[in-house]
Amino acid sequence: MEPSRSLAGRRALVTGAGKGIGRAAALALSAAGAQVIALSRTRADLESLAQEGAGIQVLCVDLADWEATEAALSKVGDVDLLVNNAAVAMLQPFLEVTKEAFDRSFSVNLRAVLHVSQIISRQMIARGVAGAIVNVSSQASQRALQEHAVYCCTKSALDMLTKAMALELGPHKIRVNSVNPTVVMTDMGRINWSEPQKAAGMIRRIPLGKFAEVDDVVNSILFLLSDGSAMTTGASLPVDGGFLVA
Numbered sequence: 001m002e003p004s005r006s007l008a009g010r011r012a013l014v015t016g017a018g019k020g021i022g023r024a025a026a027l028a029l030s031a032a033g034a035q036v037i038a039l040s041r042t043r044a045d046l047e048s049l050a051q052e053g054a055g056i057q058v059l060c061v062d063l064a065d066w067e068a069t070e071a072a073l074s075k076v077g078d079v080d081l082l083v084n085n086a087a088v089a090m091l092q093p094f095l096e097v098t099k100e101a102f103d104r105s106f107s108v109n110l111r112a113v114l115h116v117s118q119i120i121s122r123q124m125i126a127r128g129v130a131g132a133i134v135n136v137s138s139q140a141s142q143r144a145l146q147e148h149a150v151y152c153c154t155k156s157a158l159d160m161l162t163k164a165m166a167l168e169l170g171p172h173k174i175r176v177n178s179v180n181p182t183v184v185m186t187d188m189g190r191i192n193w194s195e196p197q198k199a200a201g202m203i204r205r206i207p208l209g210k211f212a213e214v215d216d217v218v219n220s221i222l223f224l225l226s227d228g229s230a231m232t233t234g235a236s237l238p239v240d241g242g243f244l245v246a
Contacts, residue, residue, distance in 0.1 A: 006227035008033030013079045015063060015116060016086030018045025020186035021136060024214045025083050025221050027053045032222065037076050039063075039086070063112035064104065073119045080129055081225045082120050084113040085136040087154075091147045102150050109154035114161060117176075121169055130173040132225045135162050136217075137178040139240045159236050166234030175233040177224045182240035183211040207242030
């Protein structure tokens with residue numbers, strides 16, 4: 001059986017589903033037969049997603065708001081699969097990092113993952129289901145990058161949160177893993193890395209000599225959610241063309 005077939009009929013929640021990797025993951029899960037709840041803080045993105053993916057349920061909330069998140073997720077019903085994709089990248093030189101950027105980055109990239117995962121895991125445990133969670137991390141969790149001090153720290157912390165979650169949720173038959181992509185050619189990625197000299201400098205550090213496409217990341221997410229990875233938990237899966245081995 002193909003791993004993706006085990007996704008059919010399961011209910012999946014995807015955060016940060018309005019754009020990029022999250023949007024593509026929501027559409028791919030829906031195409032694989034999952035019932036998808038797509039969460040974003042941007043209503044216009046959710047409306048266009050609902051038109052593109054028939055049957056996708058949408059949920060508009062800012063995950064940095066603890067109370068609003070609690071209220072919104074209390075109404076979503078049963079969830080078997082969770083993709084924690086929502087994140088912000090507020091890039092500043094180390095000497096210019098602001099309190100606002102630090103607090104916003106950690107509240108969305110780390111605290112919200114913990115909070116959403118707590119809510120969903122509790123109901124998985126109450127139902128006795130074997131669930132799966134994938135956290136979308138980054139190669140920046142393991143390598144320092146210019147002007148990424150705060151972002152790197154949030155993703156490094158996310159990798160350790162993934163391991164801690166896997167340790168404590170494993171006995172409840174809930175698997176937790178992360179994917180750690182290099183630069184991904186989302187619309188935002190193409191804009192941020194359109195300057196040839198900047199792009200060439202990064203590509204030189206990637207043995208496969210190219211950036212990741214959205215499908216490269218989504219395929220890894222679907223694998224980690226599926227029964228094809230039934231014995232994998234607490235892992236950080238690089239989707240980086242070899243960046244982390246160089």
